[in-house]
Amino acid sequence: MLIATQRRGNPYMSEPSRPSLSVVARATQAVAVLGLIAVALLAVTGWRRATTVGPQAGEGRERDFWVLCQPGFMPDERAAALRALVAAGNREWRAANVSGLNLAGWALAGADLQGAQFLRANLAGADLTGAKLSGGSLELADLTGAKLDQAAMVEMRLLHAVLRGATLRGAVLRACRLAQIEADNADFSGADLSEADLVMARLPGAKLVGANLTGAKLESAVFQGADLALARLDGADLRDADFTDANWWTARGLTTKQLAMLKAKFPPTAAAPQAWQDEFARWAEVPLPSP
Numbered sequence: 001m002l003i004a005t006q007r008r009g010n011p012y013m014s015e016p017s018r019p020s021l022s023v024v025a026r027a028t029q030a031v032a033v034l035g036l037i038a039v040a041l042l043a044v045t046g047w048r049r050a051t052t053v054g055p056q057a058g059e060g061r062e063r064d065f066w067v068l069c070q071p072g073f074m075p076d077e078r079a080a081a082l083r084a085l086v087a088a089g090n091r092e093w094r095a096a097n098v099s100g101l102n103l104a105g106w107a108l109a110g111a112d113l114q115g116a117q118f119l120r121a122n123l124a125g126a127d128l129t130g131a132k133l134s135g136g137s138l139e140l141a142d143l144t145g146a147k148l149d150q151a152a153m154v155e156m157r158l159l160h161a162v163l164r165g166a167t168l169r170g171a172v173l174r175a176c177r178l179a180q181i182e183a184d185n186a187d188f189s190g191a192d193l194s195e196a197d198l199v200m201a202r203l204p205g206a207k208l209v210g211a212n213l214t215g216a217k218l219e220s221a222v223f224q225g226a227d228l229a230l231a232r233l234d235g236a237d238l239r240d241a242d243f244t245d246a247n248w249w250t251a252r253g254l255t256t257k258q259l260a261m262l263k264a265k266f267p268p269t270a271a272a273p274q275a276w277q278d279e280f281a282r283w284a285e286v287p288l289p290s291p
Contacts, residue, residue, distance in 0.1 A: 061088050068096040075101055086111050093117075093136070109147075134172075194232075214253065223248075225272070238262075245272040249283045256288055263288070 064081035067073050073081075079101050091112045099119035109129040116136045124144040134154040142162045149169040156176045163183040168191050175195045185205040194214040204224040208231045215235045226246040234253030243266040249259070263284065268277045 061085060061090060064088075065090070065092075065096065068098060079103065086113075104142075114152075233258075242266075245269055245276075247276045247279070249280060256290070259288055 061084075064084045067077055067081035068085070078098070082096075082098055082101065082103075083106075085096075086108060089112070091114070093113060093116035096116060098116055098121060100121060101118075102122045103118075103126055104122045105125045106123070107127045108131055109127045110131060111128070112132045114132050114134050114136060116133070118136065118138045118141050120140045121138070122142045123138075123146050124142050125146060126143070127147045128151055129147050130150045131148070132152045133156060134152050135156065137157040138161050139157045139159045140161060141158070143166050144162055145165045146163070147167050148171050149167050151168065151171045153171055153173045153176055156173070158176060158178050158181055161178075161181050163181055163186045165185050166183065167187045169187055170190045171188070172192045173196055174192050176193070177197045178193075178201055179197050179199045181198075181201045181203075183201065183203045183206055186203065187207040188203075188211045189207050189209040190211060191208075192212045193216055194212050195216065196213070197217045198213075198221050199217050199219045201218075201221045203226055204222055206223070206226045208223075208226055208228050210230045211228075212232045213236050214232050216233075217237050218239075218241045219237050220240045220242075222242045223246045224242055224244045226243075228246055228248050229250040231251045232253050233251050236253075238258055238261075243262060245268050246266070247268075248254075248262050248266065254262070267284070268280050270277075
C-alpha cells in the first residue's frame with residue numbers, strides 16, 4: 001500500500017504525455033479550411049473554363065453570339081456570326097457588338113434586330129425592308145442607297161448617319177434621333193417621323209410625301225427642293241429651317257404665322273420645278289386665314 005501511494009503521489013512517475021484536445025481541434029479546423037479552399041479553387045477554375053473556353057469551343061448559336069459579344073475576333077468572323085444568327089432567327093442583340101462591320105449589300109429584309117448597335121457600320125445598299133430595328137443604333141452608319149421601307153425604327157439613334165438615296169417609305173421612325181443626318185434625295189414618303197429630332201438634318205431633294213412630322217424638331221434642318229406634299233407639320237419646330245424651292249405650301253398643319261413666314265422667306269425660285277412655281281402662284285393669290 002505504501003508503494004502504491006508513493007506512485008500516485010510522485011510527479012515523476014506520471015503517464016506518457018498526449019496532445020491536448022485544443023491542438024487536435026485546431027489541426028482539424030485547418031484541414032477543413034484547406035479543403036474548402038481547394039473546392040473553391042476548383043469551382044472558380046470550372047467557371048472560368050465555362051465562360052471562356054466553353055462557348056468558343058461549342059457550336060451553334062451560343063458560339064456565334066459569343067463571337068459578337070467578346071473582343072479579339074476579326075471583323076469577318078463577327079460578320080459571319082451575325083449572318084448565322086440572323087438566319088437562325090436570333091432576337092436578342094442587347095450585348096452583341098456589330099459596330100463597324102462591313103455589311104454593304106446584305107439582305108436583311110424582315111430581320112429582328114431590335115436593340116442592335118450598328119455604330120459606324122457600313123450598310124450601304126443593304127436590304128432592311130420590314131426589319132425590326134427599334135431601340136438600336138445606326139449612329140454614324142453608312143446607309144447610302146439602303147432599303148428601309150416599312151422598317152420599325154422607333155426611338156433609334158441615327159445621329160450623323162448617311163442616308164443618301166435611301167428609301168424609308170412607310171418606315172416608323174417615331175421619336176428617333178436623326179440630328180445632322182445626310183439624307184440627300186432620300187425617300188421618306190408615308191414615314192412616321194412624329195416627335196423625331198431632325199435638328200440640323202440635311203434632306204435636300206428628299207421625298208416626304210404624306211410623311212408625319214407632327215411635333216418634330218426641324219430647327220436648322222435643310223429641305224431645299226424637298227417634296228412635302230400632304231406632309232403633316234402640326235406643332236413642328238421650324239426655326240431657321242431652310243425650305244428653299246421646297247413645296248412647303250402643300251403640307252398640312254402649318255399655322256398662319258408659319259405660313260406667312262414661309263411665304264415671305266421661301267417663295268420658289270426659277271430653279272424650282274415649273275409646276276411648283278405655277279402652283280405657288282395660284283396659292284399665293286389666296287389670302288391667308290386670320291391668326
